[in-house]
Amino acid sequence: MISEEKLKILTESAKYDVSCSSSGSARKNAGGMGNGYVSGCCHSFTPDGRCVSLLKILLSNDCVFGCRYCPSRADSDVPRVTATPEEICELVIDFYKRNYIEGLFLSSAVHRSPNYAMEQLLVTVKKLRTEYNFHGYIHVKGIPHADAGLVHEAALYADRMSFNLELPSEQSLKLLAPQKSKESLLSPMRQLQRERLLFRAEKRREHFLPAGQTTQMIVGASPEPDGQILRLAQDLYRVNGLKRVYFSSYVPVVHDSLLPEKAAEELREHRLYQADWLLRFYGFSAEEIVEDDGNLSSDFDPKCAWALRNLHLFPVEVNRAPLEALLRVPGIGVRSAYKIVEARKFTRLTFEDLKKMRVVLKRARHFITAGGKFQGTENVSAVRGLLAADDRQGRAEQLSMFSDAARSALTGEL
Amino acid sequence: MIYFYDGTKEAFLTALLLAFPDEEAVLSSGNRQLTLGAETVFVRTDRERAARAEARLLALDKDCMHDLDLLLRSGMPDRDAVALAYFKLIAARGGPVRKMLAEDAVIAAQECMRRVSFEVHRFHGFVRFLESASGALYAPISPDNDICDLLVPHFRARLPQYPFVIHDVKRKKAAVYDGDHAFLAPLERAEIVLSASEDDWQKLWRKYYQSVNIPSRERLKQMRGYMPVRYWKFMPEKFSDGS
Numbered sequence: 001m002i003s004e005e006k007l008k009i010l011t012e013s014a015k016y017d018v019s020c021s022s023s024g025s026a027r028k029n030a031g032g033m034g035n036g037y038v039s040g041c042c043h044s045f046t047p048d049g050r051c052v053s054l055l056k057i058l059l060s061n062d063c064v065f066g067c068r069y070c071p072s073r074a075d076s077d078v079p080r081v082t083a084t085p086e087e088i089c090e091l092v093i094d095f096y097k098r099n100y101i102e103g104l105f106l107s108s109a110v111h112r113s114p115n116y117a118m119e120q121l122l123v124t125v126k127k128l129r130t131e132y133n134f135h136g137y138i139h140v141k142g143i144p145h146a147d148a149g150l151v152h153e154a155a156l157y158a159d160r161m162s163f164n165l166e167l168p169s170e171q172s173l174k175l176l177a178p179q180k181s182k183e184s185l186l187s188p189m190r191q192l193q194r195e196r197l198l199f200r201a202e203k204r205r206e207h208f209l210p211a212g213q214t215t216q217m218i219v220g221a222s223p224e225p226d227g228q229i230l231r232l233a234q235d236l237y238r239v240n241g242l243k244r245v246y247f248s249s250y251v252p253v254v255h256d257s258l259l260p261e262k263a264a265e266e267l268r269e270h271r272l273y274q275a276d277w278l279l280r281f282y283g284f285s286a287e288e289i290v291e292d293d294g295n296l297s298s299d300f301d302p303k304c305a306w307a308l309r310n311l312h313l314f315p316v317e318v319n320r321a322p323l324e325a326l327l328r329v330p331g332i333g334v335r336s337a338y339k340i341v342e343a344r345k346f347t348r349l350t351f352e353d354l355k356k357m358r359v360v361l362k363r364a365r366h367f368i369t370a371g372g373k374f375q376g377t378e379n380v381s382a383v384r385g386l387l388a389a390d391d392r393q394g395r396a397e398q399l400s401m402f403s404d405a406a407r408s409a410l411t412g413e414l
Numbered sequence: 415m416i417y418f419y420d421g422t423k424e425a426f427l428t429a430l431l432l433a434f435p436d437e438e439a440v441l442s443s444g445n446r447q448l449t450l451g452a453e454t455v456f457v458r459t460d461r462e463r464a465a466r467a468e469a470r471l472l473a474l475d476k477d478c479m480h481d482l483d484l485l486l487r488s489g490m491p492d493r494d495a496v497a498l499a500y501f502k503l504i505a506a507r508g509g510p511v512r513k514m515l516a517e518d519a520v521i522a523a524q525e526c527m528r529r530v531s532f533e534v535h536r537f538h539g540f541v542r543f544l545e546s547a548s549g550a551l552y553a554p555i556s557p558d559n560d561i562c563d564l565l566v567p568h569f570r571a572r573l574p575q576y577p578f579v580i581h582d583v584k585r586k587k588a589a590v591y592d593g594d595h596a597f598l599a600p601l602e603r604a605e606i607v608l609s610a611s612e613d614d615w616q617k618l619w620r621k622y623y624q625s626v627n628i629p630s631r632e633r634l635k636q637m638r639g640y641m642p643v644r645y646w647k648f649m650p651e652k653f654s655d656g657s
């Protein structure tokens with residue numbers, strides 16, 4: 001059994017990775033323990049409001065790299081520990097059996113060398129699958145500069161892999177994570193995407209990263225504007241087939257002259273996630289949301305901001321507007337849009353009906369008509385004021401929908 | 415007229431036949447206070463009539479018995495009224511109504527079913543098994559809705575080698591998987607001898623839970639929203655053991 005101290009150190013060094021999602025895999029239990037849960041499953045929530053789904057842990061925090069923002073970097077003075085593959089496997093099995101976790105998210109510092117670290121990750125997940133007969137969810141972090149063969153083999157056992165882009169531009173990487181380059185991160189992503197498509201073509205998708213790839217970048221440690229970050233995210237979705245791009249607000253864990261002293265504003269991260277949802281579920285492009293060198297509005301969520309720039313498209317009539325147009329109405333989320341489209345087949349919807357159906361009208365009423373009636377405010381600057389006030393209030397009281405938490409967040413209303 | 419029934423599907427269907435022509439019908443399976451002056455009927459289950467009602471309803475909506483099952487599991491105080499209104503509407507419209515999302519009866523029924531299904535989903539995550547000395551797993555739960563047997567297929571698929579018991583301590587019943595078969599049984603109290611390492615694994619789990627938290631980003635309200643306090647009772651990460 002792993003010691004409490006070791007568990008603590010290896011967990012604390014892993015916890016800033018945002019991703020904990022266990023969704024996307026329908027892996028079957030092949031005669032052992034565990035299976036996938038396509039929608040993902042939260043097992044607990046920590047006081048920071050985050051979902052605990054996977055056992056998120058490093059195999060080792062002993063690093064030869066020197067990323068400036070990282071407490072595990074080579075020249076920092078912290079206790080170094082490394083777990084054995086057996087310790088990790090046992091922990092997974094005994095936690096899983098008690099239903100504490102949905103699976104494993106295994107990562108590592110660059111212990112000794114990229115290949116050594118990647119190999120240890122591979123040995124651990126292979127053992128877990130083949131010797132411990134574990135079929136629950138496994139997410140493995142990829143180590144940059146490791147051999148393509150090792151990366152490929154790890155993907156044969158994992159449900160999901162992620163190479164973290166860390167920073168949104170090559171210059172920032174050079175400055176803050178000098179041993180990593182954009183190429184060392186993007187090239188294995190492309191490799192995995194190519195291989196994944198091959199498996200898919202052979203109808204063997206469940207044997208190679210059934211839950212695909214994700215990545216993460218730190219926001220606020222370097223100067224890139226939101227426009228650049230969103231365009232990068234869009235490319236990662238469109239070109240590299242990523243399932244999810246995570247943003248993590250910079251938290252100064254170490255002090256360094258090249259890094260900001262203060263934590264990045266959480267509002268910025270929140271806005272980026274809202275914009276990311278517009279990319280993934282609402283049919284928006286990055287170009288529509290924000291200019292290249294621009295930043296997202298702090299007063300309005302990105303959909304409101306877009307609607308205010310495109311007032312000539314509104315109001316739309318809820319009894320007629322196509323689904324795509326409903327999705328673009330501020331305050332109407334995926335679930336409400338779907339409900340409207342279903343319900344209007346049976347009746348001509350009024351504002352009363354919308355209220356009963358729990359469509360939130362506070363923002364939407366300025367942008368829709370129902371049966372020809374308009375209940376919004378005509379005066380544009382008054383609308384702006386109301387929307388901004390509503391946004392502030394919403395942020396103050398509403399549960400953040402953008403942590404990977406409740407699965408119901410998938411239908412979050414933007 | 416108030417129709418009392420025992421909460422089972424058959425009794426509900428019998429009651430539905432009686433209550434259908436009655437505009438003022440109130441259906442109740444709880445210990446509802448008798449309204450002074452209101453007439454009451456205690457519905458005795460009539461299996462034959464229930465079967466006929468079921469067949470007729472299925473002809474109108476082939477999925478409606480699934481809905482009824484979920485509705486009758488609900489712990490909401492108005493679930494009988496909700497179920498009655500929903501089934502009356504199916505009968506009145508002569509077909510499935512679940513997509514008539516602007517109908518009050520459908521809105522209420524959908525909400526009621528959503529809560530039951532959502533709690534099942536939540537408990538796929540929130541169930542905590544204790545390992546007994548024999549290796550069998552035991553999980554006490556106290557859910558809002560009557561769902562313990564609905565949790566079995568999920569755990570059976572992932573832990574086929576482990577016999578387990580999911581014990582609804584509030585309703586005093588248990589869903590049991592003996593390694594071969596699954597069944598429901600009444601269960602008042604369970605005496606469990608824990609395995610030698612159970613305590614250590616719970617300690618490690620608590621340590622993990624504490625270590626993965628980011629204290630500088632405390633959001634207790636959000637945590638409680640996602641994981642309501644009433645569920646904490648059986649979650650070891652929420653025990654304070656002074657360790």
Ligand code: SF4
Pocket residue numbers: 063064065066067070071072073074108109110177
């Ligand atoms: S590679 Fe960089 S980020 Fe990863 S552990 Fe080493 S120093 Fe930290």
